Structure formats: structure tokens, C-alpha cells
Amino acid sequence: MPRLKPKKPPRQMYLKTCNACGEEHETHKPKASRCDPCITENRRITYKSCISCGVKFPAPFGDEYNCLSCAEAHGIGQVELTPEQREALKAEETLARWKNKVATLEAALDERSNAKPKGTRKLSNKVKESAIGVAWLELCARDGQVSALSQLHERDIDEDTKLRLVMAFTRLRLKGYALDALAQLCPVHLMSLDDDKAITGLPLVETPPTPQELTEIELGLH
Structure with a gap:
């Protein structure tokens, strides 16, 4: 009577969060970064720079500000901001608006600077x-x-x-x-x-x- 091969133990499954779409999924790969649908669709992982530490981290939803470690350290979600971060971000947005306004004005002045004013005549x-x-x-x-x-x-x-x-x-x-x-x-x-x-x-x-x-x-x- 032939000896039966021992059954392989069931694969260990891991609960992961997909870095491409943000959905939770089960996988037997301990280092999996994407779920099977995202792998099939070749959906890329989007990265952002953490507003706290500057390290790049996966941002599947696009509205995250902090990496997971910094969010946990601040006791907030990744899409939330601390009061200090909110003030700093507001200041940066204000500065960006002013820089854009200055750039627009400079472009208009550059365009006008060598132009001849309408309705004028040349010097005889x-x-x-x-x-x-x-x-x-x-x-x-x-x-x-x-x-x-x-x-x-x-x-x-x-x-x-x-x-x-x-x-x-x-x-x-x-x-x-x-x-x-x-x-x-x-x-x-x-x-x-x-x-x-x-x-x-x-x-x-x-x-x-x-x-x-x-x-x-x-x-x-x-």
C-alpha cells in the first residue's frame, strides 16, 4: 500500500492595505504592496511627501498629508492636519498665490514693455x-x-x-x-x-x- 504524502499546511494569509487603491485585501504574500486587481490593471502607486518629516509615502487617495508613522505620532489620521500644520499650509498657499500674481504681472509688463502704445506716432x-x-x-x-x-x-x-x-x-x-x-x-x-x-x-x-x-x-x- 503506497504511502500517502503529507498534506501541505494551508498558506498563511495576510490582511493588507493596497498602496495603489487603498482597499484592504487578503494575500499570501507578506510583502505585497498592491492587490490583485491593481496588479492586473497595472495601477501605479502614487507617492506624496510627508508634511511632517518629508519622507515619501504611498498616498492612494491623494488627500493624505502625513505618512502613517507621523500621523500616529500626532494622534491624527493621514488626511488630517495639526493646528500648526494647518497654519503653515495656509501661509504657503498665501505665498504661492502672491508669487503667481507677481509672475502674472511681470509677464504682462514684459509683454507691454517693448510694445508701442496704441494710437501713438513715431518721433520725426x-x-x-x-x-x-x-x-x-x-x-x-x-x-x-x-x-x-x-x-x-x-x-x-x-x-x-x-x-x-x-x-x-x-x-x-x-x-x-x-x-x-x-x-x-x-x-x-x-x-x-x-x-x-x-x-x-x-x-x-x-x-x-x-x-x-x-x-x-x-x-x-x-
């Missing part, structure tokens, strides 16, 4: 060689600094025109237009846009600048 040689044209180029070259205003004060231009010239320059600079773009615009036309009152006569420069000096003014070297 006739205007460039006038007192108003030279004063405008000095404002652009020195970005409206005191030195440019001092030069403007010495120009043979009436006070009302000086004020309107500075206001036209300042208004466009505050809107974010670059100096290189402004230096190409006609200041006479810009001032006429303010109150629909154009300048009919262009006062001459007492001592007209040479072509070299005009070039230096445009480059900000004069």
Missing part, C-alpha cells in the same frame, strides 16, 4: 531736433530723473508744455512701457492726446545739439 526728425524733442529724449534717456528735469527746466519751453511733457512721460512709464519704446514716440502727439490740444509751433533749441549729441542723448550717455 523735425520734432527730434526741436526743444520739445530733445527734452523728451532726455526724459527717456535718464528715466525722468532729477538731472533730466533740470535740463527740461532750462529749455525754452513754456511751463504748461513742460508739465504736460513730464505727465505724458510719467503716465506711460507707470503703465510699464520701456524707455526704448518711449524714445521712439512723438511727444507732441502724446501731449495732444491728453486734452485734444495740439502744439502748432515747435520752439527751437537755443543751441541745437549736434548729431553726435543726439545719439548720446538717445543712448543715455549725454
